[in-house]
Amino acid sequence: MTVSHLNLASSLVVPLPSQYLAERELTPAVSEAIATRGVEMVYGEGAEQFQALSNINLEIPAGSIQLLMGPSGSGKTTLLSILAGILTPSGGSVRLLGQEITAMSRSQLSQFRLQNIGFIFQGFNLFPALTALENIELALEMKGIRGKAARHEALSLLEAVGLGSRAKNLPKNLSGGQKQRVAIARALAGNPPLIMADEPTAALDSTSGHAVIDLLSTLAKERGRTVLIVTHDPRIMDVADRVLYLEDGRLK
Numbered sequence: 001m002t003v004s005h006l007n008l009a010s011s012l013v014v015p016l017p018s019q020y021l022a023e024r025e026l027t028p029a030v031s032e033a034i035a036t037r038g039v040e041m042v043y044g045e046g047a048e049q050f051q052a053l054s055n056i057n058l059e060i061p062a063g064s065i066q067l068l069m070g071p072s073g074s075g076k077t078t079l080l081s082i083l084a085g086i087l088t089p090s091g092g093s094v095r096l097l098g099q100e101i102t103a104m105s106r107s108q109l110s111q112f113r114l115q116n117i118g119f120i121f122q123g124f125n126l127f128p129a130l131t132a133l134e135n136i137e138l139a140l141e142m143k144g145i146r147g148k149a150a151r152h153e154a155l156s157l158l159e160a161v162g163l164g165s166r167a168k169n170l171p172k173n174l175s176g177g178q179k180q181r182v183a184i185a186r187a188l189a190g191n192p193p194l195i196m197a198d199e200p201t202a203a204l205d206s207t208s209g210h211a212v213i214d215l216l217s218t219l220a221k222e223r224g225r226t227v228l229i230v231t232h233d234p235r236i237m238d239v240a241d242r243v244l245y246l247e248d249g250r251l252k
């Protein structure tokens, strides 16, 4: 285990801002953080139609860490995007925290997403012209946290992922692992109960990959977040409560 691994893993537990330490209350009657009924996804039209997902039924309990695995092209990113409300399914329903997102208007859905889902993209999706700190401040501002409060919280989040000293770096001056940690800190901004990640360790070396896995696992096991990860990375299987396996658009 290297120093940077230790730094990140141990720094996670202590310096998260206090409001991030408490488990967020879910609606009392809801134990399923994520539930779907008969989700279908068809891309294209006419002769070009392609059925990417068929009859997806799943229930993911709050506070668990679950993986979505399967061969390339099996529909993992499509399903994750639907569960995050980024993509509208062709059929079926999705309930998050007891609320049916597939019945929401666009503006209700974007508000719900903003408050409840932290999404970690495969390619980090950081704004290249903004520093690490500003990338997180922007996410906080979108959630209504502004000015000094946003700056303070953004810095705490960066410190929590071991990057306090890199706050003023632009993404181009950060390594892949560091960019991914900024992306994770940004996904945690505003303390969302649902964390979804698309291949969060794919671009990382072994040390950074383990650190990111530790962080996501800590969030589920000690902070009560529900974490869903699309991955090909067998290392993550050790910390997962369950592996959902997709093949040809169906859960096996």
Ligand SMILES: Nc1ncnc2c1ncn2[C@@H]1O[C@H](COP(=O)(O)OP(=O)(O)OP(=O)(O)O)[C@@H](O)[C@H]1O
Pocket: 043, 044, 050, 052, 070, 071, 072, 073, 074, 075, 076, 077, 078, 079
């Ligand atoms: N916008 C789109 N239009 C048409 N087909 C699409 C579109 N997006 C995805 N597909 C197809 O849907 C299928 C599932 O794609 P998806 O990206 O969800 O798979 P995946 O399991 O995440 O793959 P990978 O592991 O390679 O990222 C693939 O056959 C893909 O070509």
